[in-house]
Amino acid sequence: MPNLLSIFSVMFLPILITIIILYGIKKKTDIYDVFIEGAKEGLHTCIDILPFIIGIFIGIEALTSSGAMDFIEKAAAPVFNFFAIPEELISLIFLRPVSGSGSLVVAERIMEISGPDSLVGRAASVMVGSCETIFYVLALYFGVTSVKKMRHSFTAGLIGYIAGIFASVYICKIL
Incomplete structure (x- = not known):
């Protein structure tokens, strides 16, 4: 085969x-x-498309360079602990909706630290493969097409993303 x-x-x-x-x-x-x-x-x-991509990358760099991402991770840790989602995944969870390539770098770092066969490594792999880059897609497609009203696109994308996060972690725990 x-x-x-x-x-x-x-x-x-x-x-x-x-x-x-x-x-x-x-x-x-x-x-x-x-x-x-x-x-x-x-x-x-x-x-x-280029201006939208540049804007997204500048926003990501501003969040990480300023230390805001570290602050957000520390503030969100209790919520993620309540839902039994490993803290190592917080930065990936927050970055994945914004940038696919940026989240790949974070996933690589997670796997180097925790190992690809660990729960965290497997969950990160599943998230990268199954969770959508919501804000990137919305900014790109709606920005290029000049559509001003997203209607239910953002809500549906966010609900799907959250479901993907829980599914990634809990399926990897089961298997």
């Missing part, structure tokens, strides 16, 4: 590109021009 997956992963992109080219030829489309137009649109999207 691992050999089959390895072959599939190596062949996936060449096969996909071949299918797209053959489809374009069948539809008599100027494939190169369509590709260039898509690349131009992609660059415009990158330029539109």
Whole structure:
């Protein structure tokens, strides 16, 4: 089975590109021009997204550099202890909704300290893989699309995130 997956992963992109080219030829489309137009649109999207990404990273750096994150962790520790959530996960829990890459760094640090097979390491891995970066997604998608009313998006995202936190910890405790 691992050999089959390895072959599939190596062949996936060449096969996909071949299918797209053959489809374009069948539809008599100027494939190169369509590709260039898509690349131009992609660059415009990158330029539109960039200010939101910069703003998020500046906010994260301000929180961590000022010591505010340490203060928040210490203040929130009793609440997390009440719900039997390990204190080592607090910084990951607070950072994950804001930054995926920042939370990966925190998860790596957690695993270096606690070990990847510990409860904390496993729970951190599950959180990184299953909990969404709510604020990042909302800032990015709603900012780029100029949608002003998020309606229930934030509430639903936050409820899902909290459920993901509890599920990550309690499932890892059970297993």
